[in-house]
Amino acid sequence: MKIDILTLFPRMFDGFLTESIMSRAIENKIVEINCIDFREFSNSKHKKVDDSPYGGGAGMVLGIQSIYDALQSIPNYQEALKIMVTPQGKTFKQEYAYEYSKQDHIIILCGHYEGYDERIRELFDIEISIGDYVLTGGELAAMVLTDAITRVIPNVISNDDSHLNDSFSNHLLEHPHYTRPADFMGKKVPEVLLNGNHKLIEEWRMDQSVKRTKERRPDLYKKYLKTIK
Numbered sequence: 001m002k003i004d005i006l007t008l009f010p011r012m013f014d015g016f017l018t019e020s021i022m023s024r025a026i027e028n029k030i031v032e033i034n035c036i037d038f039r040e041f042s043n044s045k046h047k048k049v050d051d052s053p054y055g056g057g058a059g060m061v062l063g064i065q066s067i068y069d070a071l072q073s074i075p076n077y078q079e080a081l082k083i084m085v086t087p088q089g090k091t092f093k094q095e096y097a098y099e100y101s102k103q104d105h106i107i108i109l110c111g112h113y114e115g116y117d118e119r120i121r122e123l124f125d126i127e128i129s130i131g132d133y134v135l136t137g138g139e140l141a142a143m144v145l146t147d148a149i150t151r152v153i154p155n156v157i158s159n160d161d162s163h164l165n166d167s168f169s170n171h172l173l174e175h176p177h178y179t180r181p182a183d184f185m186g187k188k189v190p191e192v193l194l195n196g197n198h199k200l201i202e203e204w205r206m207d208q209s210v211k212r213t214k215e216r217r218p219d220l221y222k223k224y225l226k227t228i229k
């Protein structure tokens, strides 16, 4: 899979792309990720990408020209799934991560400034937000999408398909986990995990998952109940 990220701040992605699971997925050629600084495509003398809004008002508006030209420079951009990240988009969820992970090519546009020229929207297939809060720019949102999509591509996480039991994949939060020591300054690991009875352990884990979900995420719990009826 190839992911092209259109951004004015490509260096924000340096750490993200050079550490941990992302860097391994890139090294193993499972994903190829390019950050494209669309300022370089600006026609204006000073590489301006924004301008004041028609009709007046405060702030600046990201113009269409540099983004249009940057998009055109990407081979086969017509075939790619083109995502614009914006707080006005549909809220991203795990389900979309799975769906988008099946694509061969994704292009993500990160915005900044007050807003985009409305005509930019027409160049993209979907608009995605990562939640109900406002970020200074779309870069973190693009990283969130890239990370969530990449990790569910087969062979990215080594003990493969471990993500199939992730929270949200089955509408349940994960059960608690423990590792050594069994007793840390009097804080003990639940007895059931120490006795090696795998059937009991599975039952306990499922129980904990359901209990946690009910307490912490009643919205998810409702969805879960529907799956078992």
Ligand code: 6GU
Pocket: 085, 086, 087, 128, 129, 130, 131, 132, 133, 134, 135, 136, 137, 138, 141, 142
């Ligand atoms: Cl995609 N962009 C910005 N600037 N803020 C956000 C967001 C995106 N998603 C949630 N907040």
